[in-house]
Amino acid sequence: MKHTLSVLVEDEAGVLTRIAGLFARRGFNIESLAVGPAEQVGISRITMVVPGDEHIIEQLTKQLYKLINVLKVQDITTTPCVERELMLVKVNGNSSTRTEIIELAQVFRARVVDIAEDSLTLEVVGDPGKMVAIVQVLGKFGIREIARTGKIALTRESGVNTEYLKSLEAKV
Known part of the structure; x- marks a missing residue:
C-alpha cells in the first residue's frame, strides 16, 4: 500500500x-516528493508518497523523528485530505487532431499552455487519478514528454471525506 506522509x-x-x-x-523508495515553505517562516512541508505496510511506515516515522530538524510527521493516507498534483504533458497534435485534443483537455479542465505546428502542451492540475486518466x-495521439510534480496534500479541517462521498454517489 502507498502511504502519504506530511513532514x-x-x-x-x-x-x-x-x-x-x-x-x-x-x-525504501520514495515514489513522490514535494517540498515547499509551510505557513510559518523557517518551516518547510515535505509531502512524500512511500510504499509499505503499517509496520514499515511506523518504523520510518520513528526514524524520521530521530532526525534533528524534523518537527512533525503525519501519515495522512486515511485522513480526509485535499490532494493535488501538477502535470505538463506534450502531445503530438497537428491541424487535424488539434481540435479533438483541445476538447479532451476541456473535459479534464486542463489548459493549453503551448501550441506548435505538430504538438500541444497541456497543464493539468488535480488528484493523481486525474493524471492517470488524461494520460x-x-x-x-502520442505523448512526447511528461513532467509531474509530486503529490501535495493538506488535511481537511472539515473532516469531510470526499472519496467516501464519491463512492456513495457511484452506488446511487
Missing part, C-alpha cells in the same frame, strides 16, 4: 538530504 521540518540546508539518506539506508486518453 514539517526546519528550513535548513541538508534536511532533505538527511531524510533521503534515511530512506536509502533502509532500502490514458491522450495516449492515442
